[in-house]
Ligand SMILES: [Zn+2]
Ligand SMILES: [Zn+2]
């Protein structure tokens with residue numbers, strides 16, 4: 001019997017190849033590089049990708065004032081000093097993605 005891999009985000013996507021599902025998850029539910037076709041579920045991986053491949057930091061738009069900020073650390077500082085918050089939407093989204101993935105792994109095991 002063939003193993004069917006389900007998308008961990010419960011969108012109904014499935015495949016008998018784990019790699020296909022992983023790619024689907026990256027592209028449909030993850031974060032995309034604005035320059036090339038790279039996609040990942042992990043902000044830190046995306047930041048490294050930007051620096052290593054494109055030689056520029058990941059630019060994020062502040063959801064409060066819409067300013068574009070280079071680099072995750074700078075973004076964190078911007079939120080903290082400009083808006084007095086470290087309640088970082090993107091960070092939360094990243095944690096949410098990781099939590100969902102973990103749920104999926106738990107189900108498999
Ligand atoms: Zn999916
Ligand atoms: Zn790229």
Ligand SMILES: [Zn+2]
Nearest residue numbers: 062064065066
């Ligand atoms: Zn701002």
